[in-house]
Amino acid sequence: MAYLDLKLGYGCNNNCIHCVVSDQRAAARLKRGNEDRSTAECKKELLDSLSRGIKQVTFTGGEPTIRPDFLKLLEFAENRGFYLTLQSNGRMFSYPPLAKAASRHVGRFVIALHGPCAEIHDRTTRMKGSYYQTALGIKNLVSAGSFVLGKIVITRLNYRRLKETAGQLMLLGAAGVNIAFPHANGAAGSNFDAVVPRYCGVMPYVRGVIRFVEKRNLSRGVPFSLELEAIPLCLLAGREKYASDFNNAAGQYSELKQLDIAPKDWRKARxxxxxxxxxxxxxxxxxxxxxxxxxxxxxxxxxxxxxxx
Ligand code: SF4
Structure with missing residues (x-):
């Protein structure tokens, strides 16, 4: 089934050092005096994709949960038959009623945790207190019965702690993790040397997290899933199966709708x-x-x- 990746806008309550949309946020403010789509614009994009048979949607941003119409948009999409995935920094779900309410509509949450402790995560998000809110948010979603995957963007701040961060996600009840090499656009592009590590430095730690997950999965009935994004297969000798390239190659039509940019076939655009x-x-x-x-x-x-x- 085809799916839609809908950027609701670029407004966010974090300010990550690797943010890929920071340039687009500034451009949207200049162009439209606002960094987010209106409610009517979001609904229009959903109905437009639905008219072409697209029935799966990922809400992303920016941070979707800080919008006043967040729950209304979840309801709108669900009532029209969409299967919903939500990408979020999870902070707002530290508020249990919101975690419960969102869990009623969303099939899959992808929550970004960039370190195993406040020191690393908060330096990455440049937002004090964000680690505790995100960790609590994941816990609340899991308690509400939701399926939660973690997301770690590799940076120079956190690459030595990938194993511990994955371990933290396991403890919080996540079902798996996607670990992504950073795309040097936006903030990651303008602070390239401070943010983007070298693959050769990162790979021993990536192999460490693979061994850690494999060992854990040997002793548990339900496996913790692992996907590695933007790490080419030539660096994954013997562990190529974790590369997202396999899922991408098998994937269906995927429509990316960014703010004020014509929709793209994300498989081709990537x-x-x-x-x-x-x-x-x-x-x-x-x-x-x-x-x-x-x-x-x-x-x-x-x-x-x-x-x-
Ligand atoms: S095609 Fe082979 S050599 Fe080229 S980046 Fe991919 S895995 Fe590496």
């Missing part, structure tokens, strides 16, 4: 903003692999990657 290398032609994964975000080799070259024969 490949256009990633880069492969001349040697990829000789790699066994060439047909499947999406490569890396284009900005990375522009700054750091191709030396860390190489074909898998």
């Amino acid at each position: 490949k256009e903003i990633k880069r492969k290398f001349p040697f990829c032609a000789g790699c066994r994964y060439n047909a499947l692999c999406e490569g890396v975000w284009a900005e990375y080799p522009q700054r750091r070259g191709a030396g860390e990657f190489g074909p898998v024969r």
Whole structure:
């Protein structure tokens, strides 16, 4: 089934060092004097996608939960038959009634936790107290019976603590985690050297989190899921199955609706903003692999990657 990724707007109660939409937020403020879609605009986009048979939607942003019409939009989408996924920083769900109310409409929550402790997470979000709110938010959603996945964006602040952050998500009751190499757009682009680590430095810790999850899953009935995003398969020898490229290749039509930008087929658009290398032609994964975000080799070259024969 096709799905829609709907950015409700760019307003947010965090200010993450790796935020990919910080430029778009500033542009929207200038262009429309507002960083968010109106309620009517959100409904129009939902109905437009529905008219083309799209019945799954991810609400994202910015931070959807800080909108005054947040619950109304969940209800609107659900009443029209959409299966709902919500991407959020989870802070607002530290308020139990909101966690319960949202849980009645949302099938799947994806909540960003960027460190195993307040020191790392709050330095990443540049918002004091955000770690405790997010952790409590995840707990409240799980208590309300929701399916919650964690999301960790790798940065220079947190890459050495990926295993502990995944462990924290397990303790909070999340069902799995997506760990993503940062896309150097927006804030991550303007602070590239301070935010974006080198793949060669990160990979020992990625292998550590893989071993940790695999060991945990050996001893539990229900596996904790692990997906690695924007990490090319040539860096994942023997553990290629965790690469999101497999899901992307098998995925269906995926429509991305950003604010004030024409809808895009995200499967195609993602490949256009990633880069492969001349040697990829000789790699066994060439047909499947999406490569890396284009900005990375522009700054750091191709030396860390190489074909898998
Ligand atoms: S060599 Fe190229 S095609 Fe092969 S895994 Fe690496 S980036 Fe992907």
